[in-house]
Amino acid sequence: SDIYAGLFVFSGQIVEVNGHGPFGVIPPDEEWARVLHGFSWLRHLRAADTMLARSNAHALVEDWIRVQRHLPPIAFRPEVVARRVMSFLSHAPLILDSADPEFTQRFLKCLGGQVRLLASTAPLAPDGLPRLQAALALLAAAISIEGLSPRARLSAQAMVDREIARQILPDGGHVSRSPEAILDILIDLLPIRQA
Numbered sequence: 163s164d165i166y167a168g169l170f171v172f173s174g175q176i177v178e179v180n181g182h183g184p185f186g187v188i189p190p191d192e193e194w195a196r197v198l199h200g201f202s203w204l205r206h207l208r209a210a211d212t213m214l215a216r217s218n219a220h221a222l223v224e225d226w227i228r229v230q231r232h233l234p235p236i237a238f239r240p241e242v243v244a245r246r247v248m249s250f251l252s253h254a255p256l257i258l259d260s261a262d263p264e265f266t267q268r269f270l271k272c273l274g275g276q277v278r279l280l281a282s283t284a285p286l287a288p289d290g291l292p293r294l295q296a297a298l299a300l301l302a303a304a305i306s307i308e309g310l311s312p313r314a315r316l317s318a319q320a321m322v323d324r325e326i327a328r329q330i331l332p333d334g335g336h337v338s339r340s341p342e343a344i345l346d347i348l349i350d351l352l353p354i355r356q357a
Contacts, residue, residue: 165207166218172197183225185233192236199226199237200245204253216259223250223257224265227272240283241292244299247276251299251306252353277303281314284321291336291343294329297321298350305354 164171168179173193177184189195197203201223207215226233236242250257250273258266277300284296301322304315329337336343 165203165222166214170194170198170203172203183222183229185226185229195234195236196239196242196245199233199242201226201249201253202245204249204256208253208256216256219253219256220259220261220265223269227268230272238279238283240280240287240296243276243280243283244287244292244296247273247280247299247303248295248350248353250276251302273303274307277307277310281317290329290338291346294322294325294347295350297325298347298354302350302354 168181168184170177170179170184173191175190175194177187177190177194179187184198189198204219207219230237250269254269257269261269280296280300280303284293284300287293287296297318300318301315304310304318330347331337334344336347
């Protein structure tokens with residue numbers, strides 16, 4: 163309801179867009195911008211499971227695709243691109259529900275571009291959880307998107323294996339000792355396992 167009303171509440175910050183798209187507003191802080199451009203909030207629209215929520219998801223993604231060339235650099239940091247790729251893959255049925263073929267093509271072209279961008283920048287992601295999430299997003303894309311080379315899948319799998327070996331301790335905890343990090347990793351692994 164908040165998103166449909168133009169209220170975007172992320173990281174304890176509320177931004178009202180007053181009938182405009184959220185991608186043109188000045189973010190209150192960096193974390194808010196990361197969440198906005200990562201699209202993890204699409205899960206709320208999927209949970210609503212209404213025609214209005216599907217239409218809203220479609221419109222917001224279409225707006226992002228339209229303005230992406232004019233977005234701030236934070237939208238293209240590897241960890242933000244990784245979250246966006248995972249969100250677009252996970253919520254593609256929601257985004258593409260009743261979409262016309264032209265939008266579907268634009269969405270798939272955008273998603274392909276985001277995957278290529280991530281493939282070139284994933285090694286530059288901050289060490290730790292962001293780098294593992296970038297690897298997981300690449301693996302999810304390699305599994306989910308037809309036409310990607312088998313080499314892309316092997317490369318993504320090798321990166322995931324390497325990061326898991328570096329970051330997951332023998333007791334199953336993350337090197338950061340953050341329980342939230344383990345939960346985030348498991349949430350990202352579930353769709354990959356299902357695929």
